[in-house]
Amino acid sequence: MLNQISSWLYRHSRIRVALLLALPVLWLLVAYLGSLAIMLISAFWSVDSFTGNINHNFSLSNFSQLISESVYRGIALRSILVALAVTIIDGLLAIPIAFFIAKVLRPKFRNVVISLILIPLWASYLVKTYAWRSMFSEGGVLAWILKPIGLHSIGFGILATTITLAYLWLPYMILPIYAGLERLPDSLLEASSDLGAPATRTFKSIILPIIYPAIIAGSIFTFSLSLGDYIVVKIVGGTSQLVANVIADNVGVAGNLPFAAAMAVLPISTILLYLFLVRRTGALENF
Numbered sequence: 001m002l003n004q005i006s007s008w009l010y011r012h013s014r015i016r017v018a019l020l021l022a023l024p025v026l027w028l029l030v031a032y033l034g035s036l037a038i039m040l041i042s043a044f045w046s047v048d049s050f051t052g053n054i055n056h057n058f059s060l061s062n063f064s065q066l067i068s069e070s071v072y073r074g075i076a077l078r079s080i081l082v083a084l085a086v087t088i089i090d091g092l093l094a095i096p097i098a099f100f101i102a103k104v105l106r107p108k109f110r111n112v113v114i115s116l117i118l119i120p121l122w123a124s125y126l127v128k129t130y131a132w133r134s135m136f137s138e139g140g141v142l143a144w145i146l147k148p149i150g151l152h153s154i155g156f157g158i159l160a161t162t163i164t165l166a167y168l169w170l171p172y173m174i175l176p177i178y179a180g181l182e183r184l185p186d187s188l189l190e191a192s193s194d195l196g197a198p199a200t201r202t203f204k205s206i207i208l209p210i211i212y213p214a215i216i217a218g219s220i221f222t223f224s225l226s227l228g229d230y231i232v233v234k235i236v237g238g239t240s241q242l243v244a245n246v247i248a249d250n251v252g253v254a255g256n257l258p259f260a261a262a263m264a265v266l267p268i269s270t271i272l273l274y275l276f277l278v279r280r281t282g283a284l285e286n287f
Contacts, residue, residue, distance in 0.1 A: 043261035054258060062262035072246075076266050079243040082162055083226040087173075087219045089166040094173035094218065095211070102181035103189070114178070117171050125168070129235045132164045136236055156238035164236050165226045172225070173218035180214030181207075216278055223274060227267045243267055 046059045066072045101113050120128060135141045136153055143153035154160055184207065192202040230244035237245075243266055250260035 039261045039264060042258050043265055045258040045261075047256050047258060062259045063265075065259070066262060066266075072263075075241050075243055075246055078158065078241075079227060079267070080270060082158065082165070082242065083223045085162050086165045086169060086226040087222045089162070090170050090173040090222045091215055091219065093166075093170060094177050095215075098174050098177040098181055098211075099207070102178050102184075103186070114175075117174055120168075121171055125231065126235075128168060129164060129232055132160070132167065133236050136160045156236050156240075158237065158240050160236040160238075161233045161240060161242070164232050165229060168232070169222040169225050172221035173215075176214040176218040177211050180211040184210050216281070220275070220278065224267075224271050227270060 043062055044058050044060065046055045046061050048055055101110055105113060136156060137143070138153055140153060146152060188206050189202065192206055228244050230242070230248045233240055233242045233245050243263060247260045247263045250256045250263065
């Protein structure tokens, strides 16, 4: 029986491929896109202020509240600026680190250094975040280092949130840039040096065009992960509010699922716009 089924599937390749992809496609449509569609639909519902029950009638009240109230506009702008700042910081740190690993470090040490970069990804997300909280606290390591020169720790807030997010997502920027630099022939750098080109000209004319797609790929990770993170700002953000933790508060504490869904439209639309702009530049076509 099994031999007959196997022979029949072998003769009908399209059915074989369809059966192979059935479960992944079903998961994509039902579990991923289905849940996302339900969330977007619920953004047009409302919550009865008296009973707390969800009103399933179509309403734009949630979006009207997001647009009309300045506090939510400020939270949206702050969240985008934090995500951009994290992306820029990680890019500035990742380029020299990746270049050192790919072009300066001896090949036998490269895997060791790459493993050291990946080690933070294996540690618990909460452990790393609370480690930074202990550093930013008044009695933490940062305060101890700055005390001799008369300075204090930066405490908890947007700056602490940005630094922590930059630390967490830095490997996601280093790895694509390192992969891009590995494709850069050493002969190009040697030719540029032989022709007397300064380091800045070499970077601008040779290195940057090759690693630009890798930078864009890494920025997609850092930007989207920073925009959607709500745990870091809860732990080291103090009283600061970002889009993600406002969504989490409305889901958990306030129990206002329609407003949380409306708020979630902002990071989704921002990331889609970012991906659209990246696609228009053609940066990922050859990556």
